[in-house]
Amino acid sequence: MSNGIYELNLAGHTLRYAFRRVRTKYFFLPLLHRSASEGWDIKMTAEDLARARIASPPQYTEAYAEYRGLLAPTARALQAFDCCIFHAAAIVTQGGCWLLAAPSGTGKTTQYRNWLRLHPGELGIISGDMPVLELRQDGVWVHPSPWNGKERYRGFEPAKLAGVVLLRQGSENCIEFLEPRQAIPPLFGQLAALPDTEAQTRAVCRIMDGVLRSAACWQYTNRGDDDSTELLREKIRREDERRGV
Amino acid sequence: MVYKARSGVLLTEVCGEYILVAARSARQFCPFVTVLNESSAFIWKYLVDGASLADLESAVSEEYEIDEPVKVRSLLMDLLEKLETNGYLLRMEQGGEHEE
Numbered sequence: 001m002s003n004g005i006y007e008l009n010l011a012g013h014t015l016r017y018a019f020r021r022v023r024t025k026y027f028f029l030p031l032l033h034r035s036a037s038e039g040w041d042i043k044m045t046a047e048d049l050a051r052a053r054i055a056s057p058p059q060y061t062e063a064y065a066e067y068r069g070l071l072a073p074t075a076r077a078l079q080a081f082d083c084c085i086f087h088a089a090a091i092v093t094q095g096g097c098w099l100l101a102a103p104s105g106t107g108k109t110t111q112y113r114n115w116l117r118l119h120p121g122e123l124g125i126i127s128g129d130m131p132v133l134e135l136r137q138d139g140v141w142v143h144p145s146p147w148n149g150k151e152r153y154r155g156f157e158p159a160k161l162a163g164v165v166l167l168r169q170g171s172e173n174c175i176e177f178l179e180p181r182q183a184i185p186p187l188f189g190q191l192a193a194l195p196d197t198e199a200q201t202r203a204v205c206r207i208m209d210g211v212l213r214s215a216a217c218w219q220y221t222n223r224g225d226d227d228s229t230e231l232l233r234e235k236i237r238r239e240d241e242r243r244g245v
Numbered sequence: 246m247v248y249k250a251r252s253g254v255l256l257t258e259v260c261g262e263y264i265l266v267a268a269r270s271a272r273q274f275c276p277f278v279t280v281l282n283e284s285s286a287f288i289w290k291y292l293v294d295g296a297s298l299a300d301l302e303s304a305v306s307e308e309y310e311i312d313e314p315v316k317v318r319s320l321l322m323d324l325l326e327k328l329e330t331n332g333y334l335l336r337m338e339q340g341g342e343h344e345e
Contacts, residue, residue: 180260181280188266188278196269198255205257205266212260 005035008074011134011143011158013081015074018043020066027067028146042073071130071147075193079200082135083143084207085192088164090131090142091115092124092155095240096162097142099131101190106167107224109151114229128153130192133161135207139214147192163216163239165232170221173228175235183217184208247337248325249295251275254333256289265289265333275332284309285324292334298325 006017008031017032018040019025025032044052044066052069053062075085088101089108100108108128115123126142129149134141140161148154166178166186187208195201211217216239222228253271257264263286265279281289284305291304302317311317328334 181262184259184262184264184280185278194269194272194277198253198268201255201266201268202257205255205259205264209259 005037005040007033007035007037008146009033010074010078010145011081011083011132011141013078013083015042015077016040017070020044020046020049021061021063023061023063024066024070027064031144031146042070042077044069044073067146072193075191076196076200078132079195079203082203082206084133084204085130085145085147086133087130087190087192089128089149089153090126090159092126092159093122093162093236093240095236095243095245097126097131097159098162098236099142099164100167101164101186102167106169107222108167109149109153110224111167111222111229111232112153114224114226115233118226118229119233124155124159125153126155126157126159133207133211134158135210140207140210161211161215162243162245163218163236164211166217166219168219168221169224171223173220173222173225173231175218175220175231178217178219180212180217182219183212186219187211187217247295247297247339248292248301249335249337250289250292251333251335256281256286256293263289267333271332279331279333284320288321288324292328295337298322301325 006025008015008017008028016035016037016039048069049066052065056065056068078084088099089112091098091100091112100111102108126144127148128151130145130147132143132145134143141158142161143158144154144156191204195204220232251271251274253268255266257266263281265281267275267277287308288301291301301321305317305321325334329336
């Protein structure tokens with residue numbers, strides 16, 4: 001059942017959605033607006049929604065399943081604009097945006113929460129889970145999205161990418177600089193949706209090239225404790241200073 | 246015997262590194278991303294249109310000025326085996342296709 005057309009502006013690009021469930025739109029607020037258009041860019045098929053429903057935990061509604069299921073087609077649609085959706089917590093320091101990237105359950109939110117608690121007021125956030133990366137002439141910019149994880153941590157303003165920290169759980173706290181050839185596989189692994197076509201594939205490659213050329217990339221094996229957050233904070237502070245921001 | 250790159254796999258460069266990236270059509274057969282060294286990327290370009298072992302040996306010997314056929318063949322076979330094991334490469338009889 002179509003319930004009107006809605007627009008979502010992501011990284012300055014407008015996508016039009018037709019939702020199959022009435023309540024799906026609430027998960028996209030406040031980024032979503034009613035559209036005057038009758039056409040749409042993205043709409044799940046009934047089969048895709050059924051698959052999304054099966055993939056979701058049973059306590060989740062169909063509207064929530066649709067909201068989650070729209071992530072991949074949105075990510076692929078954005079690839080036409082040299083944008084991609086990236087699985088990371090996008091935090092903001094004085095130096096810009098740092099992506100804390102890791103599979104779910106590895107400690108992205110833990111680091112963010114520790115930092116907020118240890119140093120209140122110091123840190124901003126753009127997205128707790130799936131920010132949009134946009135390749136521009138002057139580097140990569142990080143934008144909000146409606147997919148922000150179960151805690152719904154989100155911001156409203158974009159920031160320029162300063163660095164990427166690939167998190168891993170471990171018994172010791174150790175940060176290592178990654179050379180591009182070491183960083184490429186895990187970075188590509190954090191794309192919210194793998195590209196389907198050659199054009200989409202080339203777009204994500206351009207974006208990842210932009211990330212690696214303009215931002216520091218580290219691997220951080222850590223315990224997730226307060227010491228690990230203090231070490232991360234100090235490392236980022238020094239990098240921001242080195243870059244003169 | 247002709248060696249041919251699987252269609253849907255792109256060779257591209259990211260931050261100075263050569264990588265193979267599999268579009269959707271290829272991903273059921275091979276990994277999404279693999280980093281290559283420069284010589285492997287050089288050989289891949291011949292595999293896109295298909296090449297025999299003799300063609301590859303000749304190209305590598307000339308490009309890298311190696312006058313040791315046994316060494317060249319050994320290096321090539323090692324690379325081709327890895328690419329085939331990872332699903333990036335198909336082996337075809339001249340004028341035919343290798344079955345999956």
